[in-house]
Amino acid sequence: MSDFAEIIYDGKSYQLPVVEGSEGEKAIDISKLRGASGLITIDKGFKNTGSTESAITFLDGEKGILRHRGYTIEELADKSSFIEVSYLVIYGELPTQEELANFKNDITQHTLVHEDVKSILDGFPSKAHPMGVLSSLVSSLTAFYPKSLDPNRSVEEVNGTIIRLLAKLPTLAAWAFKNRVRQPLVYPNNNLDYCSNFLRMMFGLPTEEYNINPVVANALDKLLILHADHEQNCSASTVRIVGSSHASLYASVSAGIAALWGPLHGGANQAVIEMLENIKADGGDVSKYVAKAKDKSDPFRLMGFGHRVYKNFDPRARIIKKAADDVLEALGIDDPVLEIAQELEAVALKDQYFIDRGLYPNVDFYSGIIYRALGIPTDMFTVMFALGRLPGWIAQWKEMRENGDPIGRPRQVYTGHNERPYVPMNER
Ligand code: SDX
Secondary structure, three states: OOOEEEEEEOOEEEEEEEEEOOOOOEEEOOOOHHHHHOOOOOOHHHOOOOOOOOOOEEEEOOOOEEEEOOEEHHHHHHHOOHHHHHHHHHHOOOOOHHHHHHHHHHHHOOOOOOOOHHHHHHOOOOOOOHHHHHHHHHHHHHHHOHHHHOOOOOHHHHHHHHHHHHHHHHHHHHHHHHHHHOOOOOOOOOOOOHHHHHHHHHHOOOOOOOOOOHHHHHHHHHHHHHOOOOOOOHHHHHHHHHHOOOOOHHHHHHHHHHHHOOOOOOOHHHHHHHHHHHHHHOOOOHHHHHHHHHOOOOOOOOOOEOOOOOOOOOHHHHHHHHHHHHHHHHOOOOOHHHHHHHHHHHHHHOOHHHHHOOOOEOHHHHHHHHHHHOOOOHHHHHHHHHHHHHHHHHHHHHHHHHOOOOOOOOOOOOOOOOOOOOOOHHHO
């Protein structure tokens, strides 16, 4: 099979190399196209355009495959831990016992944030959305660790920045929540594991003992694993393009948090619950909302449905759906919104509109139901997504830097006015 593609334009032929990935994916390398032909390509939303070559995550949207460094999401969710998956995604291999112990210890040593962060936090009104607070606080880390501003420093320095970010994000996330509910801050307790420490900082009080429910901590750990990375999604691409200008990891991840916030991306988990609650308040007629989602004159979309890559099923959604049943049963919770979600899924999946467009529940459809069961407030759902996605953002940024990817600067097709003379004010 030819490893070249031919473009014939204006009577001329252009041969473009075809690159093949380790899973047989093929791409036409157009890096020389403009120089040879004057042509560029255009692909709004980059639906058919690869931005890089990456060894972190493999997705097959048709087969519903998701693997991190070759390991399936099903095995990782079932057998690993979020900290271990973070190590795998960032450094490329499953850690040995000693490597994992050292990684955990490094993270534990850096969970505290500078006391001056509290002054920044105090500047936010209690109605501030936690995602906006989190993005700001992550960017503020550059002020406390100015060496992080130069990503070209030693590997040790860069790894120190990586460890600090992994360690401090749960603290910053919990404090963003405390700011929302105007409760006193709870400092990290380094005797607790990653998820237990976060839950205690979120729901505990400085003056009281907080009892960790292992069902809740284990469910949260699994949810974070399921969000760890997802190749070149909107927020990961944002982290890459910001980092490609040699901006710091903190600045790049702060931008990634902002991108994730949007309801078409990570913000969908909050939008799903709000949608399900609206359907419930409106009498629970799911068929009415499926019809609205199909009506092109109606801006309503079924949040938590559809995906740019998965056109059969999102493997994460399947795992989360099962986990939702298990968690609700273990906690003895009967959430009517879960029944609406299950009915909505059943109705939509039989509908030709959804079948024709490959629209299935995605990672955000059921995750909110678990977060609710764990007692996490709705506007913290996307913060939980950010906590889970952090190792993926770090891995993508690190790979982009190590591969020496150039600064991201797409071209465009200009559609504005042609040249015209300036018009004096008295002639306008
Ligand atoms: C995440 O990229 C990733 O990997 C993201 C993510 C990750 O882990 O990082 O998986 C996390 O962001 C999951 C997606 C969360 N977003 C939502 O649940 C919001 C609702 N879904 C969408 O708006 C939409 O499905 C997207 C944004 C997810 C995907 O949009 P695409 O690929 O650009 O598809 P499209 O908007 O071009 O839609 C194709 C067709 C259109 O109809 P036609 O013009 O062909 O008639 O499908 C329709 C759309 O109108 N459609 C929907 C729909 N999603 C797509 N119709 C109703 N409800 C929906 N949810």
